[in-house]
Amino acid sequence: MPDTLAAPLTAGSVARIQRRTVGTLAAGQVLGSVAFGATVSLGALLAADISGQDSLSGFATATVTLGAAVAAIPLARLAARRGRRFSLSLGNLLALAGIVVVVTAAAIRSFPLLLVGVLMIGAGNAGNLQSRFAATDLATTERRGRDLSIVVWATTVGGVVGPLLLPVGESLGRTLGMPPLTGSYLFSCAAQLGALVLYLVALHPDPLLTAQRLARSGEARKEHIVEVDRPVAARYAIFAVAGSHVVMASVMAMTPVHLAHMVSADTVTAVVGVTIAIHVFGMYGLSPVFGILADRWGRLRVILLGQGLLIASLLTAALLSNAEGGVMLALVLLGLGWSAATVSGAALLTEATVTSQRPRRQGRSDSIMAFSAAIGAAAAGAILGWIGYGGLALCALVIVAAVIALSPLGRR
Known part of the structure; x- marks a missing residue:
């Protein structure tokens, strides 16, 4: 099937393409979030187990975000040239390869190889993150936040189900003779394959290539195309999204390790799974509400x-x-704050950027967000060992204060 339609584009045809695109992206996010949600909870635990040091547990989250940072800009450039379908599918392939490497690393007890596999999974997740921007390619100004938030909300299903599959995955993994803490990667592999097939088959015509055609030809309505560039507001949007993500990633990354010292070894997997699941629900469950609020x-x-x-x-x-209840409440609020800032920040970045520059700035935003979170997650492990979980939370307040202080830049 062609990436763009040969027939002239009307307002009605663009609206139909947008509805189909949002539906496909939402389904892909469900599958992708099952894959990522079933493994992100295990990263810190695997790193601590294989290395034998809790202080190195933060390197798993740091490495997964580093992988996303490294891959974000190249995948965005590929999307600009060959469309969203190509970049999203390539992300799925990278994640699948990473899963194989992680399970191999756990089997041979190799910490460096584990980080390589986690890096590849993070690179694959960079493609998954760009789904939210794909939802804005053909969105109107009045629905940009809402369409973006629908795709973000779809992550709720997989993001909540994925961590809850940890006990089942562990049981299945033991039955199949897999290394400890790797059974849930079976679900990740199946979900990534499903998302890959979905994008290859259903994401037609390609939304970004279609938006580029609209920008060149002037077809359909002008409200699909951003004509005014606001680089200062765009840079603030990038900073706000990155800062909020650093806060979320650093605290969330250390939560499994903190809980492991609070509960018994027999229940740690279940407690961590439930805590991360409600955190992920906070991240994605109310995103349509924040999308509507951002539009209004x-x-x-x-x-x-x-x-x-x-x-x-x-x-x-x-x-x-x-x-334990206080940590769970904090994680829910952490997810809600991240959701509000990410949905509205991504919408601000999109509408502050002309169509021709969107993929480049969107890739730069994801790269900066991931690089910053990688540094924050790595530092979080050291801070946790130094002044504890509560001290880590207080340190993160500095970043929130900076986002608030610089907010006037978002109006320019």
Whole structure:
């Protein structure tokens, strides 16, 4: 099937393409989030187990975000040349290869090889992250936040189910003779294969290539095309998204390790699975609400709402760090704050950027976001060992304060 339609594009045909694109991307996000959600919870535990040192556990999350950072810009450039379908499918292939490497590393107890596999999974997740931008390629100004948030919301299903599959995966892995803590990668592999087939078969015509055609030809309505470039607002959007992601990633990465010292060894897998599941629900479950608010209230106000939720989360984590229920509440608020800032920040970045520059800035945003989170996650392990989980939460407040202080730039 062709990547773009040969027939002239009308407002009605563009709307139909957009609806089909959002549906396909949402289904792909369900599968991709099952794959990623079933493994992200295991990264820190595998790293600590294989290395024998809790202080190195943060390197798993740091490496997965580093992989996303390295791959974000190349995948965005490929999308600009060959379309979203090509870049998303390539991301699925990278993640599949990474899963094989991680399971092999666990079998031979190789910490460096584990990081290589996690790096590849992170590179694959860079493609998955770009799905939210693909939802904005043909969106109108009035629905940009809503369409983006629908794709983000679809991650709820897999993101919640994935961590809950950890006990089942462990049982299945033992039956098949797999290394400890790797059984859930079977679900990840199946989900990645499903997403790959979906994108190859159903993502036609390609939304980005179609948007580029609209920009060149002037077909359909002008509201699909951004004609005014606002680089200062775009840079603030990148900073707000990256800062919020650093806060979320650093605290979330250390939560499994912190909980492992609070609960018994027999229940740690289940407790970690439930905690990460409700955190992921916070990240994605209310994203359509934040998308609607971003369309109605404005992008900047919802970014600031997200910072308020992050402050509530970090204070809860600091004050109730020794209570299992307090940690769970903090993780829910952490997810909600991340969701508000990410949905509205991505919408602001898109509408502050002309169509021809979108893939480049979107790739740069994902790369900066992932690089910053990789540094934050690596530092989080050291901070956890130094001043504990509550101290880590208080340190993260500095980043939230910076996002709030620089918010006037988002109005330019």
